[in-house]
Amino acid sequence: MSITTTKLTRWAGLCAVAAGLLFIGVQINHPHLDAAFVTTTEWTVRQSLKVLMSVLSLVGITGMYLRQVKQTGVLGLIGYTVFGVGYLIMMSVEVIGLVVLPALANSAPGYVNDVLAAATGGHPAGDIGLMQPLSVVSGLTYLAGGLLFGIALFRANVLARWAAAVLAGGTVATIAIPLLPQINERLFAVPTGVALIGLGYSLWRDQRAAAGPDQLNFTGAPLNPADVK
Numbered sequence: 001m002s003i004t005t006t007k008l009t010r011w012a013g014l015c016a017v018a019a020g021l022l023f024i025g026v027q028i029n030h031p032h033l034d035a036a037f038v039t040t041t042e043w044t045v046r047q048s049l050k051v052l053m054s055v056l057s058l059v060g061i062t063g064m065y066l067r068q069v070k071q072t073g074v075l076g077l078i079g080y081t082v083f084g085v086g087y088l089i090m091m092s093v094e095v096i097g098l099v100v101l102p103a104l105a106n107s108a109p110g111y112v113n114d115v116l117a118a119a120t121g122g123h124p125a126g127d128i129g130l131m132q133p134l135s136v137v138s139g140l141t142y143l144a145g146g147l148l149f150g151i152a153l154f155r156a157n158v159l160a161r162w163a164a165a166v167l168a169g170g171t172v173a174t175i176a177i178p179l180l181p182q183i184n185e186r187l188f189a190v191p192t193g194v195a196l197i198g199l200g201y202s203l204w205r206d207q208r209a210a211a212g213p214d215q216l217n218f219t220g221a222p223l224n225p226a227d228v229k
Contacts, residue, residue, distance in 0.1 A: 010207040012063020016200025019056035022049050024193035027186035033116040035109035038101050047098035054091035058084060060200050061149065064159065067203060071156035079152045083145025089138040093119060096131075120185065139174075146171025146192065153199065159206065163198030166191050 026049050031037050065072065065080040072079075097119070105112050114124030118135040150168025154161050170191025 006207050009063050009067055010204050012060055012066075013200045013202070013204030013207065015056040016060025016064070016196045016203065018200075019053050019060050020193040020196030020198075020200060022053035022056065023189055023196065026050055026053065027189050030186055033120060035105045035112040035116075038097075038105045038112055038116075043102070044098065047094055050094040051091060051098060054087050054094055057196065058087045058091070060196060060203075061087070064153065064199055064203055065149075067206070068153070068156045068158040071158055072152040075148060076152035076156065079145060079148030079150070081145075082141050083149045086138060086141030086143075086145045089134065089141060093134065093138055143171050143174060150195070160198050160202035163195045163202060167195035167199065170195055 026046050030046070031042070037043055061080060061083055065076060068076065097115075101112050101115065110126060111128060114126050114128045115131050117124045118128060118132055121139065124132065147168050150164050150166075150171065153159055153164035154168065170188070173191060174188050
């Protein structure tokens, strides 16, 4: 199988769709986060899916950006860079949650609970070291990157504009989580998940359409009689 830019971009679109589905799926019936839950098999499964989601999201947004580098301009570059850094940090945090926190859950449950509180936008009771600024930077890059990248995609008008608008609005909406404690915070992940699905499908369909004419030209072009020996 030959590897082409079109095929890689289409796969990036499918990665974005999968990431959006995972982002929504891991929120369903999510238990309360505490040190006891960290030691369960369900935690391991959910964290593994979150790590995978972060990787797929990074691949997906990379494909989106490369598809429309010229159209998105400087804003697209800034938005993609910040959003990409956000997903890299998110992946790092999820990996820490997957392999480090379970090992500390029994010996230092207070620390684990504080790390979980910081990761969900809460206020840790004790000192958690650099995990506190890491969580803050993760949130800021996710929010700012999603907003800027969504606006750049919307302005480029190459992929589905409704999905780009949802991405920009959905990431910014997470600011309201501390202000609306009565609403399940995990519902705020749904718009971003839907946006990734919409943009990913749009990217896949766009590249599928782009591949059509090339294939037709290759198989259906009339032969030049002068070339026939």
